[in-house]
Amino acid sequence: MQAIRLGRITPGRLDATFAALADPTRRAILARLASGQASVTELAEPFAMSQPAISKHLKVLERAGLVSRGRDAQRRPRRLVARPLAEANEWLERYRRLWEGNFQRLDILLEELKTGQKKTERTRRGDRP
Amino acid sequence: MTNTATLTVATPTEREIVITRTFDAPRALVWETWTNPNYVRKWLLGPEGWTMPVCEIDLRPGGSWRYVWRKLDGVEMAMAGGYIEVTPPERLVSTEKWGPEWPETVNTMVLTESAGRTTTTLTIAYPSREARDAALKTGMTDGSERSFARLDNLLATLV
Numbered sequence: 001m002q003a004i005r006l007g008r009i010t011p012g013r014l015d016a017t018f019a020a021l022a023d024p025t026r027r028a029i030l031a032r033l034a035s036g037q038a039s040v041t042e043l044a045e046p047f048a049m050s051q052p053a054i055s056k057h058l059k060v061l062e063r064a065g066l067v068s069r070g071r072d073a074q075r076r077p078r079r080l081v082a083r084p085l086a087e088a089n090e091w092l093e094r095y096r097r098l099w100e101g102n103f104q105r106l107d108i109l110l111e112e113l114k115t116g117q118k119k120t121e122r123t124r125r126g127d128r129p
Numbered sequence: 130m131t132n133t134a135t136l137t138v139a140t141p142t143e144r145e146i147v148i149t150r151t152f153d154a155p156r157a158l159v160w161e162t163w164t165n166p167n168y169v170r171k172w173l174l175g176p177e178g179w180t181m182p183v184c185e186i187d188l189r190p191g192g193s194w195r196y197v198w199r200k201l202d203g204v205e206m207a208m209a210g211g212y213i214e215v216t217p218p219e220r221l222v223s224t225e226k227w228g229p230e231w232p233e234t235v236n237t238m239v240l241t242e243s244a245g246r247t248t249t250t251l252t253i254a255y256p257s258r259e260a261r262d263a264a265l266k267t268g269m270t271d272g273s274e275r276s277f278a279r280l281d282n283l284l285a286t287l288v
Contacts, residue, residue, distance in 0.1 A: 018140055018143065019143050021140065022140065022142055092140070095138055096136055096137075098175060099136055099138070100136050101176070101177075102172055102173055102174065102175065103136060103150050103152075103172075105171065105174065107152065107153070109162055109168060109172050110152055110153065111153075111154075113154070113161070113162070113168075114154055114158065117158075
């Protein structure tokens with residue numbers, strides 16, 4: 001069962017992932033890191049934000065396990081860690097599938113109702129069904 | 130039937146979940162399927178094997194609603210809430226509570242129509258991130274199939 005497989009995800013980590021993703025600056029940082037590692041200075045460049053402010057966001061991302069530090073002692077480049085994102089995505093995907101099941105039933109119901117309405121209109125106008 | 134509709138699920142803030150889907154039907158009809166108990170019980174069922182024997186909707190501000198689902202093995206689940214704002218056929222704001230251990234959410238449904246198609250935007254707001262996380266955790270940590278079924282159903286039926 002899909003649910004049991006998903007059960008291995010640590011809830012705390014999932015919470016941390018979603019909390020980290022809730023901020024637009026942090027999402028932008030992750031988007032930047034998706035195209036390759038970068039130093040704090042490089043990451044701060046596109047933002048109208050001080051380096052300490054960016055560092056604060058990076059700390060949240062690091063605590064959530066979304067970002068790790070590289071070995072280069074001088075630059076301490078940050079890297080994207082994809083796994084927690086994949087897990088968060090898996091949870092959302094599961095959620096999406098559940099809703100999609102409902103909505104596909106709703107599509108069918110709406111189609112039936114539309115057909116029913118057309119028949120009623122035709123009957124009212126005296127058309128042959 | 131053309132079905133080019135895509136469902137999107139987003140977490141724009143730390144305490145919200147937003148679900149968007151377009152239906153190939155006019156707005157008045159879509160509104161009807163979300164608010165008329167005879168229609169709601171036909172589609173708002175969550176995973177396979179569940180039916181909705183109780184679907185009570187008192188559609189007015191201050192009115193209440195109550196859904197009870199039943200699985201083939203007899204397991205039942207209930208969810209209830211109240212209506213805050215009822216503006217047919219475009220906007221429905223309601224509260225929802227799964228049970229005492231679940232946080233109450235405020236759910237806002239907005240329907241917009243374009244060229245005979247209707248987009249439903251459903252925003253589920255938890256009182257806080259902690260509350261949203263708590264709701265997630267309850268289903269995620271238990272590990273039994275039944276609690277996952279509970280979670281499945283909760284997720285599938287947040288209206």
